[in-house]
Amino acid sequence: MTNARAAVFASGTGSNFRAIMETDNLLCDVVLLVCDKPGAAVMEKAEKFGVPTFIVNPKDYGSKANYERVLLEKLHETDVTWIFLAGYMRIVGPTLLGEFPARIINIHPSLLPDFPGLDAIGQAYEANVGSTGVTVHYIDDGIDTGPIIAQEEVPVNLDDTKEQLTERIQQVEHKLYPQVIQELVKENR
Ligand code: GRF
Numbered sequence: 001m002t003n004a005r006a007a008v009f010a011s012g013t014g015s016n017f018r019a020i021m022e023t024d025n026l027l028c029d030v031v032l033l034v035c036d037k038p039g040a041a042v043m044e045k046a047e048k049f050g051v052p053t054f055i056v057n058p059k060d061y062g063s064k065a066n067y068e069r070v071l072l073e074k075l076h077e078t079d080v081t082w083i084f085l086a087g088y089m090r091i092v093g094p095t096l097l098g099e100f101p102a103r104i105i106n107i108h109p110s111l112l113p114d115f116p117g118l119d120a121i122g123q124a125y126e127a128n129v130g131s132t133g134v135t136v137h138y139i140d141d142g143i144d145t146g147p148i149i150a151q152e153e154v155p156v157n158l159d160d161t162k163e164q165l166t167e168r169i170q171q172v173e174h175k176l177y178p179q180v181i182q183e184l185v186k187e188n189r
Contacts, residue, residue: 004028004185007080008051011035012087014042016107019174020084020181021049027185032078034071036090058090068095075099084181085139092139104139105184107177109169111135111151116144121169125162131155132165134172136180150180 006028010017021030033046033053046053054074061067072095075083083096085106092104110120111133117123124132133153140146152172156165 001189004082004189005031005078005080006082006084006181006185007032007034007075007078008084008086009034009088010042010086011037011040011089012042014040014045014087015170016086016173016177017042018045018049020086020178021045021051023178023182026178027182027189028082030084032074032080034074034088036088042087064093065095068093072096072099082181082185084177086177091141091143094141097139097141102138102188105149105180106137106139106144106146107173108135108137108144109166109173111153112137112144112148120144121166122162124156125160125165129156132169134169134176136177149184150176152176 004027008017008020008030010033017033030051033042033051035043035053035055036058038055043053056067056070058067061070081103083100083104085104108120110124112135115123131153133151135148136150137148138146154169154172
Protein backbone atom coordinates (compact mmCIF):
# COMPACT_ATOMS: atom_id res chain seq x y z
CA MET A 1 0.00 0.00 0.00
CA THR A 2 1.37 3.43 -0.85
CA ASN A 3 1.91 5.92 1.90
CA ALA A 4 -0.45 8.83 2.47
CA ARG A 5 0.95 12.22 1.58
CA ALA A 6 1.06 15.04 4.10
CA ALA A 7 1.98 18.69 4.41
CA VAL A 8 3.26 20.22 7.64
CA PHE A 9 2.36 23.87 8.25
CA ALA A 10 4.87 25.53 10.58
CA SER A 11 6.19 29.02 11.24
CA GLY A 12 8.57 28.56 14.14
CA THR A 13 11.56 26.54 15.25
CA GLY A 14 10.20 23.29 13.89
CA SER A 15 10.98 20.92 16.73
CA ASN A 16 7.68 19.12 16.13
CA PHE A 17 8.38 19.00 12.41
CA ARG A 18 11.71 17.36 13.22
CA ALA A 19 10.04 14.87 15.59
CA ILE A 20 7.61 13.88 12.85
CA MET A 21 10.42 13.52 10.30
CA GLU A 22 12.52 11.41 12.67
CA THR A 23 9.71 8.93 13.38
CA ASP A 24 10.63 5.39 12.40
CA ASN A 25 8.46 3.98 9.65
CA LEU A 26 6.20 7.02 9.44
CA LEU A 27 3.08 5.87 7.61
CA CYS A 28 2.86 9.03 5.55
CA ASP A 29 5.29 10.92 3.36
CA VAL A 30 5.76 14.54 4.35
CA VAL A 31 6.01 16.04 0.89
CA LEU A 32 5.67 19.73 1.70
CA LEU A 33 6.41 22.26 4.40
CA VAL A 34 4.17 25.32 4.26
CA CYS A 35 5.74 28.27 6.01
CA ASP A 36 4.35 31.80 6.28
CA LYS A 37 7.44 33.27 7.96
CA PRO A 38 10.43 33.58 5.64
CA GLY A 39 13.59 32.82 7.60
CA ALA A 40 11.85 30.69 10.26
CA ALA A 41 14.19 28.05 11.70
CA VAL A 42 11.87 25.28 10.53
CA MET A 43 12.97 26.00 6.96
CA GLU A 44 16.53 24.85 7.62
CA LYS A 45 15.15 21.65 9.08
CA ALA A 46 13.05 21.09 5.96
CA GLU A 47 16.14 21.49 3.83
CA LYS A 48 18.02 19.00 5.98
CA PHE A 49 15.27 16.43 5.54
CA GLY A 50 14.89 17.20 1.83
CA VAL A 51 11.31 18.41 2.19
CA PRO A 52 10.33 21.13 -0.32
CA THR A 53 9.22 24.35 1.32
CA PHE A 54 6.38 26.51 0.10
CA ILE A 55 6.83 29.98 1.54
CA VAL A 56 3.83 32.23 1.36
CA ASN A 57 3.28 35.64 2.82
CA PRO A 58 -0.46 36.09 3.44
CA LYS A 59 -0.03 39.85 3.05
CA ASP A 60 0.71 39.33 -0.64
CA TYR A 61 -2.78 38.02 -1.33
CA GLY A 62 -5.20 40.65 -0.05
CA SER A 63 -7.57 38.30 1.75
CA LYS A 64 -7.43 35.06 3.70
CA ALA A 65 -9.56 33.35 1.07
CA ASN A 66 -7.16 34.36 -1.72
CA TYR A 67 -4.17 33.27 0.33
CA GLU A 68 -5.74 29.92 1.11
CA ARG A 69 -6.70 29.38 -2.53
CA VAL A 70 -3.00 29.64 -3.41
CA LEU A 71 -2.21 27.11 -0.69
CA LEU A 72 -4.99 24.85 -1.89
CA GLU A 73 -3.65 24.82 -5.41
CA LYS A 74 -0.21 23.82 -4.13
CA LEU A 75 -1.67 21.13 -1.87
CA HIS A 76 -3.67 19.63 -4.74
CA GLU A 77 -0.65 19.81 -7.02
CA THR A 78 1.35 17.77 -4.51
CA ASP A 79 -1.51 15.29 -3.84
CA VAL A 80 -1.59 15.98 -0.14
CA THR A 81 -4.40 14.40 1.88
CA TRP A 82 -3.29 15.28 5.43
CA ILE A 83 -2.24 18.58 7.00
CA PHE A 84 -0.35 18.65 10.28
CA LEU A 85 -0.14 22.05 11.93
CA ALA A 86 2.96 22.41 14.07
CA GLY A 87 3.38 25.96 15.26
CA TYR A 88 1.36 27.54 12.46
CA MET A 89 0.13 30.74 14.03
CA ARG A 90 -2.98 31.35 11.94
CA ILE A 91 -6.61 30.37 12.09
CA VAL A 92 -7.39 28.10 9.18
CA GLY A 93 -10.24 29.52 7.11
CA PRO A 94 -13.19 27.86 5.37
CA THR A 95 -11.35 27.57 2.05
CA LEU A 96 -8.93 25.00 3.46
CA LEU A 97 -11.25 23.52 6.08
CA GLY A 98 -13.87 22.71 3.48
CA GLU A 99 -11.40 20.80 1.31
CA PHE A 100 -9.81 18.78 4.12
CA PRO A 101 -12.62 17.75 6.46
CA ALA A 102 -11.20 15.86 9.49
CA ARG A 103 -7.80 15.90 7.81
CA ILE A 104 -6.21 18.94 9.48
CA ILE A 105 -4.80 18.38 12.94
CA ASN A 106 -2.94 20.58 15.38
CA ILE A 107 -0.81 20.23 18.47
CA HIS A 108 -1.25 22.63 21.36
CA PRO A 109 0.82 22.86 24.56
CA SER A 110 -1.98 22.70 27.16
CA LEU A 111 -4.82 20.46 28.18
CA LEU A 112 -7.52 22.07 26.06
CA PRO A 113 -10.02 23.59 26.62
CA ASP A 114 -7.72 25.17 29.22
CA PHE A 115 -5.28 27.83 28.01
CA PRO A 116 -6.07 28.15 24.30
CA GLY A 117 -4.29 30.72 22.16
CA LEU A 118 -0.86 32.24 22.48
CA ASP A 119 1.74 31.30 25.10
CA ALA A 120 -0.29 28.45 26.56
CA ILE A 121 2.66 27.31 28.64
CA GLY A 122 3.11 30.80 30.12
CA GLN A 123 -0.62 31.02 30.81
CA ALA A 124 -0.55 27.73 32.74
CA TYR A 125 2.63 28.70 34.55
CA GLU A 126 1.19 32.04 35.67
CA ALA A 127 -2.03 30.36 36.77
CA ASN A 128 -0.05 28.13 39.17
CA VAL A 129 -1.86 24.99 38.07
CA GLY A 130 -0.65 21.64 39.41
CA SER A 131 -0.54 20.17 35.95
CA THR A 132 -0.94 21.12 32.33
CA GLY A 133 -0.17 19.08 29.23
CA VAL A 134 -0.43 18.58 25.50
CA THR A 135 -3.43 18.19 23.20
CA VAL A 136 -3.68 16.95 19.64
CA HIS A 137 -6.96 17.94 18.04
CA TYR A 138 -8.80 18.38 14.77
CA ILE A 139 -8.99 21.93 13.53
CA ASP A 140 -12.21 23.85 13.27
CA ASP A 141 -12.81 27.55 12.70
CA GLY A 142 -12.04 28.56 16.29
CA ILE A 143 -8.83 29.10 18.21
CA ASP A 144 -7.75 25.67 19.50
CA THR A 145 -11.37 24.52 19.76
CA GLY A 146 -11.70 21.50 17.44
CA PRO A 147 -12.51 17.95 18.59
CA ILE A 148 -9.81 16.49 20.81
CA ILE A 149 -8.01 13.35 19.59
CA ALA A 150 -5.45 12.78 22.35
CA GLN A 151 -4.11 14.45 25.46
CA GLU A 152 -1.28 13.83 27.85
CA GLU A 153 -0.86 15.45 31.22
CA VAL A 154 2.41 17.09 32.30
CA PRO A 155 2.81 17.88 36.01
CA VAL A 156 4.02 21.32 37.03
CA ASN A 157 6.62 20.97 39.78
CA LEU A 158 6.68 23.55 42.57
CA ASP A 159 10.22 24.63 41.72
CA ASP A 160 9.79 24.57 37.92
CA THR A 161 10.99 27.53 35.92
CA LYS A 162 8.93 28.28 32.84
CA GLU A 163 11.84 26.99 30.75
CA GLN A 164 11.92 23.65 32.59
CA LEU A 165 8.19 23.26 32.16
CA THR A 166 8.48 24.15 28.48
CA GLU A 167 11.14 21.52 27.98
CA ARG A 168 9.05 18.78 29.57
CA ILE A 169 6.01 19.78 27.56
CA GLN A 170 8.04 19.70 24.35
CA GLN A 171 9.32 16.22 25.15
CA VAL A 172 5.72 15.05 25.43
CA GLU A 173 4.76 16.88 22.21
CA HIS A 174 7.54 15.18 20.28
CA LYS A 175 6.30 11.76 21.37
CA LEU A 176 2.54 12.32 21.26
CA TYR A 177 2.22 14.03 17.86
CA PRO A 178 3.97 11.30 15.84
CA GLN A 179 2.02 8.63 17.76
CA VAL A 180 -1.32 10.23 16.92
CA ILE A 181 -0.30 10.75 13.31
CA GLN A 182 0.61 7.08 12.97
CA GLU A 183 -2.73 5.96 14.40
CA LEU A 184 -4.85 8.34 12.33
CA VAL A 185 -3.08 7.62 9.09
CA LYS A 186 -3.26 3.87 9.70
CA GLU A 187 -7.03 4.07 10.19
CA ASN A 188 -7.78 6.54 7.39
CA ARG A 189 -5.34 6.11 4.56
C1 GRF B 1 4.48 23.90 19.91
O1 GRF B 1 4.51 24.13 21.29
C2 GRF B 1 3.08 23.57 19.48
O2 GRF B 1 2.36 22.92 20.47
C3 GRF B 1 2.50 24.93 19.23
O3 GRF B 1 3.54 25.67 18.65
C4 GRF B 1 4.78 25.16 19.12
C5 GRF B 1 5.65 24.90 17.92
O4 GRF B 1 6.96 24.56 18.32
N1 GRF B 1 1.32 24.85 18.39
P1 GRF B 1 8.00 23.98 17.27
O5 GRF B 1 8.15 25.04 16.17
O6 GRF B 1 7.47 22.70 16.74
O7 GRF B 1 9.27 23.82 18.04
